[in-house]
Amino acid sequence: MSEVKTQEFRRASAKVLANAKLQSYLGRSMGTFDGARAEAIEEISPERWEELRQQGREIKRHTLDNLDYYLEMLQERVTANGGHVHFAKDAAEARAIVGQIAQTRGLKLAIKSKSMVSEEMGLNPFLESIGTEPVETDLGEYIIQLAEETPFHIIAPAMHKSKEEVSELFGEKIGRPNLQDIEAMAGAAREVLREKLVSADMGITGANFLVAETGTVTLITNEGNGRFCTSVPRVLVSITGMEKVVPSMEDLATFIRLLPRAATGQRISSYVTHVYGPKRPEDEDGPEEYHLIIVDNGRSKLLADPDLREALYCIRCGACLNTCPVYRKVGGHSYGWVYPGPIGAVVSPVLVGLERSKDLPNASSLCGACKDVCPIKINIPHMLLKLRSQISEGSPTSSTKASFVDRITSKGYRRLMSSPRLLGMARTLGLLAQWPFSRGSFIRRMPIPPFSRWTRTRDMPALAPKSFRQVWKERLEEEGR
Ligand code: SF4
Known part of the structure; x- marks a missing residue:
């Protein structure tokens, strides 16, 4: 598990509040995301958006009510396509599976496409410890890997870094000093990364969705790095949470309409990549070996709790972060773990323990903006109240009690x-x-x-x-x- 600092929320957020430079970035960037989302909804029409939201919610509810059935179907299809499916009950088990794949095949360079679950698992330090070099290939993730930090935002991990800070970082870490503009910095990163991309023997991705009926792993990206990771290395491993499964390709189409609009205001992301398994004889490229690791790591606890189960409907678009008056002030690192913002304030206490996250459910004014913007209409305020009541009354699964x-x-x-x-x-x-x-x-x-x-x-x-x-x-x- 990656380092948990959820108990330091008050101290960390006070520090961000006192940082005038960060405060001005936060206000500007969050407003841009939120504005783009609102325009995208106007374009498709608010009525159509509501229909899609309702559809997305129904699909998630149905899938989670029948999760064992769809996971079994997914496993069968991936296996039939020539891949291997592994189930990991926690972060340690997931790391051990990745370690076993890397070590038994002598894999030395792993290129990674964005994966929140790999952050949960603390995968990068683990890979380094077994002699496999991990390289993040999403530009934002690459920047924070160089800076030795954790993501600040679900979809914009390095949004807290100024142009000048990135320039300094590139000078210090990749020997490309004095870069002045963003194009030059992106060009420098591309040069370094391309070398890694073409020589890697292991690809690691997350998954936005897993389609049960076809055994497909779908990645939604804007930089094209995901395609490199899925097609160049000889071994490909996708690591994701068990809640990402959807029944059919038709259901996937609903989420492909919802996710980019809610996240960045785009009609569709630049790249929608479908992975079906290892390459077939007629394919020109693709991995020789494919593994899908489906991780629980506390999600069963959410699934079993009727009041909190909705948190598993999340498609990680980040819209609730962009609109939240608390996130817009305290930023992502204050939340102290992988998932920040309103949805993080629900998920983290369950995944890392309420004892260590007592302040997170209180980090909300309960204004309801998160629920209003959520493409799946997740009732986050209701879940925050439930967690607050567990803190004050003591929960069945923890000894946590309010003072x-x-x-x-x-x-x-x-x-x-x-x-x-x-x-x-x-x-x-x-x-x-x-x-x-x-x-x-x-x-x-x-x-x-x-x-x-x-x-x-x-x-x-x-x-x-x-x-x-x-x-x-x-x-x-x-x-x-
Ligand atoms: S809770 Fe809703 S708005 Fe927030 S990240 Fe998840 S899907 Fe997006």
């Missing part, structure tokens, strides 16, 4: 909000307590924690002089009702 103070506060809040009499009394006390600190409708500075923590960075709205009940009553009286 004593948090539990007392939420019990007190519940009691207050269910008794109009108590709420009225609390309001009167609040009005008296806020009097020395309020100026107009706001309180600018409170001296007592936890309120002082709030007013350190923003104003707090003061209690209104009249309650809603009073205003409502007065209005009815004025209208003579």
